[in-house]
Amino acid sequence: MKHFIAxxxxxxxxxxxxxxxxxxxxVQNDAAGNQVSKExxxxxLLDMDPVEITTMNDYLDAPHVFTGPLLRDLIDxxxxxxDSIEVTALNDYKTKIPAAEALKYDVIVAVLQDGERMSLRxxxxxxxxxxxxxxxxxxxxxxxxxxxxQLSGVKLVPGE
Amino acid sequence: xxxxxKAFRWTIVLTILVTxxxxxxxxxxxxxxxxxxxxxxxxxPTWIANxxxxxxxxxxQSLARFTSETTPTTAENVRFRFDILWSRHAVAExxxxxxxxxxxxxxxxxIAALGQELVRQEPLVVSxxxxxxxxxxxxxxxxxxxxxxxxEYTLAAKDEQAVADLTARTDLLFMSQLMVYxxxxxxxxxxxLAVLFxxxxxxxxxxxxENADLLEKAKIAYKAKSQFISTISHELRTPVTSIKxxxxxxxxxxxxxxxxxxxxxxxxxxxxxDRLAALINDILDFEKSEAGELAYTFLPIDLADVVREAVEAxxxxxxxxxxxxxxxxxxxxxxxxxxxxxxxxxxSNLLSNAMKFSHKGHEVFVTVRRVGHMGRIExxxxxxxxxxxxxxxxxDRFTQADGSNTRKVGGTGLGMSxxxxxxxxxxxxxxxxxxxxxxxxxxxxLPLLDIxxxxxxxxxxxxxxxxx
Numbered sequence: 001m002k003h004f005i006a007x008x009x010x011x012x013x014x015x016x017x018x019x020x021x022x023x024x025x026x027v028q029n030d031a032a033g034n035q036v037s038k039e040x041x042x043x044x045l046l047d048m049d050p051v052e053i054t055t056m057n058d059y060l061d062a063p064h065v066f067t068g069p070l071l072r073d074l075i076d077x078x079x080x081x082x083d084s085i086e087v088t089a090l091n092d093y094k095t096k097i098p099a100a101e102a103l104k105y106d107v108i109v110a111v112l113q114d115g116e117r118m119s120l121r122x123x124x125x126x127x128x129x130x131x132x133x134x135x136x137x138x139x140x141x142x143x144x145x146x147x148x149x150q151l152s153g154v155k156l157v158p159g160e
Numbered sequence: 161x162x163x164x165x166k167a168f169r170w171t172i173v174l175t176i177l178v179t180x181x182x183x184x185x186x187x188x189x190x191x192x193x194x195x196x197x198x199x200x201x202x203x204x205p206t207w208i209a210n211x212x213x214x215x216x217x218x219x220x221q222s223l224a225r226f227t228s229e230t231t232p233t234t235a236e237n238v239r240f241r242f243d244i245l246w247s248r249h250a251v252a253e254x255x256x257x258x259x260x261x262x263x264x265x266x267x268x269x270x271i272a273a274l275g276q277e278l279v280r281q282e283p284l285v286v287s288x289x290x291x292x293x294x295x296x297x298x299x300x301x302x303x304x305x306x307x308x309x310x311x312e313y314t315l316a317a318k319d320e321q322a323v324a325d326l327t328a329r330t331d332l333l334f335m336s337q338l339m340v341y342x343x344x345x346x347x348x349x350x351x352x353l354a355v356l357f358x359x360x361x362x363x364x365x366x367x368x369x370e371n372a373d374l375l376e377k378a379k380i381a382y383k384a385k386s387q388f389i390s391t392i393s394h395e396l397r398t399p400v401t402s403i404k405x406x407x408x409x410x411x412x413x414x415x416x417x418x419x420x421x422x423x424x425x426x427x428x429x430x431x432x433x434d435r436l437a438a439l440i441n442d443i444l445d446f447e448k449s450e451a452g453e454l455a456y457t458f459l460p461i462d463l464a465d466v467v468r469e470a471v472e473a474x475x476x477x478x479x480x481x482x483x484x485x486x487x488x489x490x491x492x493x494x495x496x497x498x499x500x501x502x503x504x505x506x507x508s509n510l511l512s513n514a515m516k517f518s519h520k521g522h523e524v525f526v527t528v529r530r531v532g533h534m535g536r537i538e539x540x541x542x543x544x545x546x547x548x549x550x551x552x553x554x555x556d557r558f559t560q561a562d563g564s565n566t567r568k569v570g571g572t573g574l575g576m577s578x579x580x581x582x583x584x585x586x587x588x589x590x591x592x593x594x595x596x597x598x599x600x601x602x603x604x605x606l607p608l609l610d611i612x613x614x615x616x617x618x619x620x621x622x623x624x625x626x627x628x
Contacts, residue, residue: 091215091244120243121250150247 022125028156066110082159123149205261209317261317270309463494470507482520495609514541545596
C-alpha cells in the first residue's frame with residue numbers, strides 16, 4: 001500500500017515536472033527581418049495539424065507510432081532548401097538539420113509516442129523523428145544525429 | 161619467343177586488372193572504415209559515458225546551488241536535472257548494441273551503483289521542497305560520491321575508444337599503405353605493358369618492312385626471269401623460222417630430189433621445227449599476257465566465223481591424231497566485239513587439246529550458238545578426261561594432268577592459261593565439265609555485241625562472269 005502511494009506520488013510529480021519543462025522555443029525572422037521567438041506547449045503543438053508516423057530507428061526496439069507537427073510547419077516564412085534548422089536539446093546539445101530534408105521528408109517534432117506523452121527520462125518531451133521505415137535512404141547511421149531527443153529549441157538559420 | 165611474349169603480356173594485363181579490382185575494393189572498405197571512425201564520435205562509448213558524467217556533475221551542481229545563498233535554484237530545476245541524469249544513465253546502461261561501454265572494466269560498476277542510487281533517492285528528489293536544505297545536502301552527499309567513479313568510467317570508456325580507434329587507424333594505415341603499393345604495382349605493370357607494346361610494335365614494323373623488301377626483291381627477280389625467257393624466246397624465233405623455212409623448201413623438192421629415207425627424216429625435222437615455233441609463240445604470248453602487253457584489236461565480228469576458221473585450221477591434224485572434228489555452227493551470225501586473231505587462237509587451243517587427249521577414232525564435237533545474252537562455244541571430246549585432283553589447276557600455267565603426258569602429247573602447258581586470259585579480256589568466262597575416261601567439255605561464253613551496253617552492267621553485277 002505504501003509502495004502504491006509512493007508510486008502514485010512519483011507518477012504525479014513526474015508528470016508535473018514534464019509538463020512544466022515541456023516548452024518548445026521556436027526562433028525565426030519575421031517578414032521585416034526581426035528575430036521573433038515563440039514558445040509552444042505540447043498542447044499547442046498538437047493543435048497544429050499533427051502528423052502520424054510509424055517508424056523504427058536505431059534507438060527503438062520495435063516500430064512505434066509518433067504524433068506531432070511537421071518540422072517545416074513550425075517555420076512561418078517560406079522555407080528554402082538552402083536554409084538550415086538549428087535544433088537544441090535540454091542538455092544544450094545542438095545540431096543543424098538541412099531544411100532540404102525537412103522539405104523533402106515528413107520530419108516531425110513528435111509529441112506523442114503510441115498516443116502517450118514522452119517522459120523526460122526517456123527521449124521526451126519532444127523528439128525529432130524522421131520517417132526512416134518508409135524511406136530506406138534515411139536508414140544511414142549519419143541520420144541518427146538528426147534524431148534529437150529532449151528537444152527544447154528550434155531556430156531557423158537562413159541560407160546564403 | 162612470340163608465344164612466351166604473348167603469355168607475358170596477358171599476365172601483365174591480368175595483373176593490372178586484378179590490381180584495379182583490389183584497389184576498388186580497398187577504396188570502398190577504406191571509405192566504410194572512415195565512416196565508422198566518424199560515426200564513433202557522437203554515439204560512441206566516450207560520448208555516452210561523458211554525457212552521463214556531465215549530467216551527474218550538473219545535477220550535483222544544481223543541488224549545491226539549491227543550498228547556497230549566492231545563486232539559489234528551485235526544487236523544480238533540481239528535479240529537471242535529476243530527470244536528465246536519469247535519461248543519460250539509461251542511455252549509458254543501454255550502451256551500444258546492448259553492451260555498455262567498457263563493460264568489462266572495474267570502473268563500469270558505477271553504472272549499476274548509480275542506477276541503484278537513482279532509484280533509491282528518487283522519492284526524496286520528487287518530494288523536495290524549496291528551502292529544504294537538509295534533504296538537498298543528503299542528496300548531494302549521496303550523489304557526490306559517484307563523481308570520481310563516473311570520471312573513472314569516462315576515462316575507461318575513452319581507453320576503450322582509443323583502443324578501438326587505434327585498431328581502426330592501424331587497419332586504415334595498413335589499407336592505405338596497401339593502396340599505395342597496389343597503385344605502385346599497377347604503375348609499374350602499366351609501364352611494362354607500354355614498353356612491351358612499344359617493343360612489339362617496333363618488332364612488327366621491322367618484320368613488315370623486311371617482308372616488303374622480300375616481296376619487292378621477289379617481284380624484281382620474277383620480272384627479270386620473265387624478261388630473260390622473253391628475250392631468249394624472241395632470239396630463238398628467228399633461227400627456228402629460218403630452219404623451218406629451209407626444211408619446207410627441202411620438203412617441197414625445190415632443193416632437188418631426195419631419197420625416201422632422207423625425205424622421212426626431213427618430214428620429222430619439219431614437224432618438230434613446227435612444234436618448236438609453236439612452243440616459242442606460246443611462251444612469248446604468255447609472257448606478254450602476264451605483262452599485260454598482249455595487243456588486242458576489238459572489232460565487231462561473227463563468233464561463228466571465228467569458230468569455223470579455227471576448225472578449218474585444225475583439220476590438218478585430224479588424220480595425224482586419228483580424231484575427227486565435227487562442227488555444228490549456228491546459221492545466224494553471233495555478233496560480238498572481239499579480236500578475231502586471239503579468239504581463233506583460243507578456239508584452236510581448245511581444239512588441239514581436245515584432239516590430243518581424245519581416244520583414237522572418236523570425234524570432237526564443236527558447237528557455237530547464242531545462249532541468252534551470250535555467245536557460247538562448246539568443245540566436247542571423248543577422251544581421257546581430267547582427274548579430280550587436277551581440276552583446280554587446269555588454268556594454271558605449265559601444268560598438265562600427267563607429267564609424262566607432256567612428252568606423249570606435247571604442248572607447253574601454257575595453252576589453257578592463255579585461253580583463260582583471252583576469254584577474260586573479252587569479258588567472258590571459261591569453264592569445263594569432265595569425267596575420267598568419258599571425256600571433257602570446255603565451254604566459253606562471250607557477251608553479245610548488240611546488247612553489250614546493258615550486258616556491261618550485268619558483267620559488273622554478276623561475280624560469276626567477272627571472276628570465272
